[in-house]
Amino acid sequence: MATEQPTSTTRAGLAPGAATGDATAVAHPNIALIKYWGKRDERLVLPWTDSLSMTLDVFPTTTRVRLDPAAGQDTVTLDGVPLEGEPRRRVVAFLDLVRERAGRASRAVVETRNTVPTGAGLASSASGFAALATAASAAYGLGLDATGLSRLARRGSGSASRSVFGGFAIWHAGQPDHGADPDLGSYAEPVPVPVDELDPALVVAVVDAGPKAVSSREAMRRTVDTSPLYRPWAASSQADLADIREALRRADLDAVGEVAERNALGMHATMLAARPAVRYLSSATVTVLDAVLELRRSGVSAWATMDAGPNVKVLCRRAEADRVAGVVREAVRGGSVHIAGPGPAARLLDADA
Secondary structure, X not given: OOOOOOOXXXXXXXXXXXXXXXXXXXXXXXXXXXXXXXXXXXXXXXXXXOEEXXXXXXXXXXXXXXXXOOOOOOEEEEXXXXXXXXXXXXXXXXXXXXXXXXXOOOEEEEEEEEOOOOOOOOOHHHHHHHHHHHHHHHHOOOOOOHHHHHHHHHHHOOOHHHHOOOOEEEEOOOOOOOOOOHHHHXXXXXXXXXXHHHOEEEEEEEOOOOOOOOOHHHHHHHHHXXXXXXXXXXXXXXXXXXXXXHHHXXXXXXXXXXXXXXXXXXXXXXXXXXXXXXXXXXXXXXXXXXXXXXXXXXXXXXXXXXXXXXXXXXXXXXXXXXXXXXXXXXXXXXXXXXXEOEOOOOEXXXXXX
16 A cells, blocks of 8 residues: 655754754645635634645745845745735745744745746645745744644645645644634644555646636635535535545545545535636636546546636546546647646755755
């Protein structure tokens, strides 16, 4: 049985809690098979429901955090371009949280390289904040274990809590009355899966790599506040989670895919019922969904899932991924198609890497 395990969040030879002042980390996006959609607490980023995902082995984000005690403010760049507006505010707020926990005031220089399209529904915030959490916690000397790192990453982006881990991971919503600190109950952890038997791949169809007209945060708020379908979907999502965990335990890819597809379509239905509606699905999205249905009718195990965006991810067997990618590529016509497998946990890079 092959399973993905979290890696250490400290460099070899670095004692837990020792600040490096300069750390670089890499993390990968994850795609939720049971979706996270909607927060019960905006400040702590606590979700209404549990979610389950697969970390990918494509589209890594690499982030360096270097402390600069002489600086009067943080410097934040993405792919060499200074961040501005809300994206910069989110990073600085996250660094403020790290500084508060570390008891340090030093500002930081943050340099991020993203290989996933940003803001297009391809989990760029998951890989981004998982990498930032890993690098910043090392630079400031927090000395977190994997669970603590997952909690920290969650404060930047909920789905980042899952990208701390490789392979399959579940993010626990936690309970509203979890002791004196509700933050403690919401974190991700690995899900043991017989990966060799399951033989999973995700064919990622990028039909539109541009930024979304409505951010995920705004779409979540609108859906939770106004959609009459949200509460029923949230209740059914818990049943979906139980079903998919059992299917993963059995390495039953068809059952995994069936649950994942219905969960994703249900999430998008809640958005369409919001007031005003949030519609991420485009005509190109529907074309890919139709192609996936035709693949199943021809005997290929292929199942679609979508995050908050128009792009489609198709769960299939690794042995059939090339065939699925070829059919999807014909359907996309102008987009791009990538094949991904289960990816690694977030990790620190050596200084000379």
